[in-house]
Amino acid sequence: MRPSDQLRPIDIQVGYLNSNPSSVLYRCGDTVVLCSASLEPGVPGWLEGKGKGWVTAEYDMLPSSTNPRKRRDRSGKLDGRTTEIQRLIGRSLRAVVDLKALGERSIVVDCDVLQADGGTRTASITGGFIALATLIKRELPDSSIGNGPLRDSIAAISVGVIDGEVRLDLDYEWDVAADVDMNVVMTGSGRFVELQGTGEEATFDDEQLTRMIALAKKGIAELTQRQLDLVS
Amino acid sequence: MRPSDQLRPIDIQVGYLNSNPSSVLYRCGDTVVLCSASLEPGVPGWLEGKGKGWVTAEYDMLPSSTNPRKRRDRSGKLDGRTTEIQRLIGRSLRAVVDLKALGERSIVVDCDVLQADGGTRTASITGGFIALATLIKRELPDSSIGNGPLRDSIAAISVGVIDGEVRLDLDYEWDVAADVDMNVVMTGSGRFVELQGTGEEATFDDEQLTRMIALAKKGIAELTQRQLDLVS
Amino acid sequence: MRPSDQLRPIDIQVGYLNSNPSSVLYRCGDTVVLCSASLEPGVPGWLEGKGKGWVTAEYDMLPSSTNPRKRRDRSGKLDGRTTEIQRLIGRSLRAVVDLKALGERSIVVDCDVLQADGGTRTASITGGFIALATLIKRELPDSSIGNGPLRDSIAAISVGVIDGEVRLDLDYEWDVAADVDMNVVMTGSGRFVELQGTGEEATFDDEQLTRMIALAKKGIAELTQRQLDLVS
Amino acid sequence: MRPSDQLRPIDIQVGYLNSNPSSVLYRCGDTVVLCSASLEPGVPGWLEGKGKGWVTAEYDMLPSSTNPRKRRDRSGKLDGRTTEIQRLIGRSLRAVVDLKALGERSIVVDCDVLQADGGTRTASITGGFIALATLIKRELPDSSIGNGPLRDSIAAISVGVIDGEVRLDLDYEWDVAADVDMNVVMTGSGRFVELQGTGEEATFDDEQLTRMIALAKKGIAELTQRQLDLVS
Amino acid sequence: MRPSDQLRPIDIQVGYLNSNPSSVLYRCGDTVVLCSASLEPGVPGWLEGKGKGWVTAEYDMLPSSTNPRKRRDRSGKLDGRTTEIQRLIGRSLRAVVDLKALGERSIVVDCDVLQADGGTRTASITGGFIALATLIKRELPDSSIGNGPLRDSIAAISVGVIDGEVRLDLDYEWDVAADVDMNVVMTGSGRFVELQGTGEEATFDDEQLTRMIALAKKGIAELTQRQLDLVS
Amino acid sequence: MRPSDQLRPIDIQVGYLNSNPSSVLYRCGDTVVLCSASLEPGVPGWLEGKGKGWVTAEYDMLPSSTNPRKRRDRSGKLDGRTTEIQRLIGRSLRAVVDLKALGERSIVVDCDVLQADGGTRTASITGGFIALATLIKRELPDSSIGNGPLRDSIAAISVGVIDGEVRLDLDYEWDVAADVDMNVVMTGSGRFVELQGTGEEATFDDEQLTRMIALAKKGIAELTQRQLDLVS
Secondary structure, eight states: OOOTTOOOOEEEEETOBTTBTTEEEEEETTEEEEEEEEEEESOOGGGTTSSOOEEEEEEEEOGGGSSSOOOOOOSSSOOHHHHHHHHHHHHHHHTTBOHHHHOSEEEEEEEEEEEOSSOHHHHHHHHHHHHHHHHHHHHOTTOBTTBSSBOSOEEEEEEEEETTEEEESOOHHHHHHOSEEEEEEEETTSOEEEEEEEETTOOBOHHHHHHHHHHHHHHHHHHHHHHHHHHO | OOOTTOOOOEEEEETOBTTBTTEEEEEETTEEEEEEEEEEESOOGGGTTSSOOEEEEEEEEOGGGSSSOOOOOOSSSOOHHHHHHHHHHHHHHHTTBOHHHHOSEEEEEEEEEEEOSSOHHHHHHHHHHHHHHHHHHHHOTTOBTTBSSBOSOEEEEEEEEETTEEEESOOHHHHHHOSEEEEEEEETTSOEEEEEEEETTOOBOHHHHHHHHHHHHHHHHHHHHHHHHHHO | OOOTTOOOOEEEEETOBTTBTTEEEEEETTEEEEEEEEEEESOOGGGTTSSOOEEEEEEEEOGGGSSSOOOOOOSSSOOHHHHHHHHHHHHHHHTTBOHHHHOSEEEEEEEEEEEOSSOHHHHHHHHHHHHHHHHHHHHOTTOBTTBSSBOSOEEEEEEEEETTEEEESOOHHHHHHOSEEEEEEEETTSOEEEEEEEETTOOBOHHHHHHHHHHHHHHHHHHHHHHHHHHO | OOOTTOOOOEEEEETOBTTBTTEEEEEETTEEEEEEEEEEESOOGGGTTSSOOEEEEEEEEOGGGSSSOOOOOOSSSOOHHHHHHHHHHHHHHHTTBOHHHHOSEEEEEEEEEEEOSSOHHHHHHHHHHHHHHHHHHHHOTTOBTTBSSBOSOEEEEEEEEETTEEEESOOHHHHHHOSEEEEEEEETTSOEEEEEEEETTOOBOHHHHHHHHHHHHHHHHHHHHHHHHHHO | OOOTTOOOOEEEEETOBTTBTTEEEEEETTEEEEEEEEEEESOOGGGTTSSOOEEEEEEEEOGGGSSSOOOOOOSSSOOHHHHHHHHHHHHHHHTTBOHHHHOSEEEEEEEEEEEOSSOHHHHHHHHHHHHHHHHHHHHOTTOBTTBSSBOSOEEEEEEEEETTEEEESOOHHHHHHOSEEEEEEEETTSOEEEEEEEETTOOBOHHHHHHHHHHHHHHHHHHHHHHHHHHO | OOOTTOOOOEEEEETOBTTBTTEEEEEETTEEEEEEEEEEESOOGGGTTSSOOEEEEEEEEOGGGSSSOOOOOOSSSOOHHHHHHHHHHHHHHHTTBOHHHHOSEEEEEEEEEEEOSSOHHHHHHHHHHHHHHHHHHHHOTTOBTTBSSBOSOEEEEEEEEETTEEEESOOHHHHHHOSEEEEEEEETTSOEEEEEEEETTOOBOHHHHHHHHHHHHHHHHHHHHHHHHHHO
16 A cells, blocks of 8 residues: 555656647546646636736546546536636646736646546646646747746645545545545645645544645645656 | 724624524625525435435525626526535535434525625625524424534634735625635634635745634634524 | 505615615515616617617525525526516516616616515515616716606506405415416506406406406505605 | 408418328418417326326427528527417416316427517417317317316407507507507406506506407407307 | 339429518428528628628427427427538538628528428428529529529438338338438539438448439439429 | 558557546547447436347547647537537447347447547547447457347548549548548448538539549458457
8 A cells, every 4th residue: 555645656748649739648646637738819808908818727527537437517517526626727827827927818728537546636737737837838938937927836736634644645545535635736836825625524623734734745845846857 | 994813793693584484694794694594305316315414505696795786697507606615615514414313304505695795605604504503403402512413513714814914804805905815614613624725826835824724713713602602 | 364455564675785775675574575776887789879778677586585495596597487577577667767868878676585475576666666766866866756767656566366356465375365366567657567467277357357456556556655755 | 551450361270280180370460370289198297196287388480480580599598588478378278278177188289480470479379279179179079168178268369559549469560669568368258368468668548458458359259259160 | 102213292382481582381292391591691700701601501390390299499409410400401502502602691591390201301401492592583683503602403302221122202101111211412413412321220232322322313303303493 | 642542550559548448549640539438227218128228429529639729618519510420420339239139238439539630530430349349348258249239340431532532531631621521431341331421512423422432441441450450
């Protein structure tokens, strides 16, 4: 069994699709997400004329990504979980983008889950950042993180409490067993962007909170290193 | 100006509607939410036959609750914010309910915002608990908190960082000015149920996190007292 | 039991919400409707460039307004009853508005039922007029009914036939018992705007029609007096 | 110009479609409606087990029925006018049907407008009754009006006020010119089922109401005669 | 029984509706389709500014066109069969229209099935062409087929294999019995536009293909003659 | 330039996803489709109790599969092209399945396009068959093609006419240039299942038809060989 403070093995392929060089196949364990960043002219209506750009994310799971098969949602209504996740990804990515420096154009980051084994939302943020950074680097070759539209890097990981023990990077089996789970989104420089801790039919105390945050920081530092190796 | 560690004035009317004795008009400052709990036979399909009950919440804002008027959403698609809020309210209330003790029946807690001035989701949780507890007390007069379906009380409050200062209970004006805001949901016995901290185009550090949590605990202790005066 | 020719007790609070001074809480017996008028720039597309304004209404019932709880409709399709009612409210209000004098802008009157005990559509018209007149008075302080965009006042009441007897102002219990019911909308000067008489699995004759109309006129005269006390 | 108290010429073909012998092509002037009655097993869920049947109507207009072409509505939301009309047709037909005598089965009356020149809803009621009566006669050859599921006949006509003059059977041109229009639905024995008088941006007084009703009665007596010639 | 190489009897009424002179009632056997062509200003957004016009088709079936009654689809989602058919009709008609010669305007051809006995899509194409040609002739009296926006005529017919025998013009009974059916769309000058052969749970070989095509050509030659008699 | 009678290079990975061993990554040139077959209990309602199984297909394209990005369709309405394609895939696969031998259960074949360069529907059929056959082989190890639920293999390819020349296996560039394109679906034993030839704003004659069919047969024979190498 994987030690409680260790990430799953990670494999990242940048430029996975010929049709889009800013596409990234991000694997952590058996979770596989295809993240692609696309540039689009203009911004949403409520942002027009303000000299700022926009970054948004869309998230979906292929039917074959789970076993048993996940029914394809064609109702025209996004389910609550999908809505929450793609709003979280978008907010997280925007936290490190200087929207003024982007100018009046939009970046859409598509995160499509090919295989789901827990942690798809944090994988989407971590992999989505690599796709975003690849796109910006192609458009603005002279920019770098901290110098241009990208102010910092961003990565995310889950932590949780299972039978009283705090664990890092929950796969599906651990996620089901967890009483509490928390997703943490942090910048490369170590500041929080999002902290979402939830006990479904359970609660947690101060000490558990402190230990979860410490473990998340350790994991994010490792992810940040992997990101910077690819995009800086 | 209100001190940074002080709640807005709170006014709570239990039994506001003749049509439903478990209806609560909850005011905190200029935020007014009508919370009503209703008992319904049966449970959702995926829970049938497990000998457990269910608690869910629905949240909406009247068009006249904001100025300018909020367009009435009749698209058939819940917007992302509404979806997130009503899922949060439901999870929070379920955290203190013993679903087995409830038996195979459902409680719906409707939270309709009559007037919005910031903090409608936390008001919905705090007021929704009073509606829920009133309903359970009417159905099971011999039960009490800790003895029957209700294991504990639950309340929620927001905190945030404005110009570097940590503030309690954000009204609309403060919410707009805040770089970071965090919603904290805690039980009467002082355990966390949800912690949602977000920096939209901003970040926060460990020290700010510690101070926000401390301030939230202080506010929730006061709210818990108000709740227990009414329903225990 | 209330005499057959008598209205239920009426209570009207103008400026009920701080967020909108043109909000009216209208109670008749146990029916409670929150009516709010809002001014919006522009007119619907088909009316653009004609130098006329528009008045429309939206109607909805809170889930907790009935017992048992009314399921919240989130299908995206307005049910037939809601559609009919809000079209009726809109037509009725427009009948006393000089749309040219209004100029190219729109007024939306929201009628949200907090508690339903029969007569919600007629309460919405009577209360909605007060909200509308309050808004116009605030925008055009020199105007008055008959002098400015408002040509007259408008009010509405229901009448019906129960066991052969004609009765005024049907509450829920009477409405269920009625063989025939008729909604009458009239101006303050005593002219008809709408007359909708319906026998569901029943019919009515000339004499009953004459008596229903006479009783409705009596009720509307009283409502008009209440309206004029508040808005003229 | 047609005299103000005269109906448009009427032509009725029973059994218009080979696929349904209870299909009726109903023409009054240039308004053409195809009315078909179909028997279906069972009743809507809320009526199950009560030993009663149900009658409902659906109304639609072909795109080519108007000039310019009416856009085909494929939004999944019935517009307000269509909803109101098909509810009116259904209520009107049910007023003369003994639902108990029908037994636990449903009749759907489809009213599809092939060409629209005013009065499509009243034509749908008058023609729809013929389709309904034809179907019942085929199913229950020994029944007759007044003896079996049909208690009476039903017909409908419009009246209105144009330049102060009361007129019968409004075609499109008259309808546009009318200040007030009223649809009257009556049984063959002369009792009212529905009375819907509306002044859009206009009003009417007692005397006009009296004259409209008198004229409507005259028209309905003629329509009743035409119906009875075909189905009794 | 009709010989295997013979069309059903055809009856065509041009100008069936007073409201639209380009309306055609097309009957082949017991299949009856009302085809109407309407001119509309402008073109779809993706075609704007290219100096070309557009031709599109909409197809629907009345509920009473089949026995038992076909449920009216008001879900807002076109079912797959309807979508395929109206795309096929549109493509077929466009194949003989010089969209440049049409200029920047659109023609909508509505095909509404009044009675369905097999072959409604091919009847819609054959009848729809007559409606289209009638409209163009009215707008451009000096044009003719081959000289103006219409480059050729177009017609369609079905063929199939029943118990090993190839048959022309499948009515409903034959269609149900067929192992293979093929719809063929050809111009008056004998060139293919569409060829759609399908074996549902069956297959076909080269020789059957050759014989089906030969029979379809014979049928289309007859239909072309009928069309040219009416519109050239 | 690729010779006109030659297929693009093909690469097929069976068991691409750990979560589903019946998943196939099918590449032909730059077109990449992920095909997964899943077994589900039961059959659609209209097939219940007939002792037969069902095979259906769902088709979708990831937003990043095209450049520029294809907008994700979340309207709840399948566009016409998607509807046509997934109906075609389903019909094609069913043509070689003995639904009785399958028993009362369903197989869903998901075809999700990761990268699109023309020919995605024919790739979905050819790859979808491999996923289907892999699933059946796992469930019924003793079955083989011709002996068990699978009666034959099935594959598909496109052909077209470009500047008068007939070409095999159209990629995106050729597809845009083609005047006529035809999709051919055939069994391994050389019988037709579907033949869909279309000239958008163009037509074709007998000789072109003959040559397109000959070329398609050649391509399908090669594809069949590749399939049998993997699944027999």
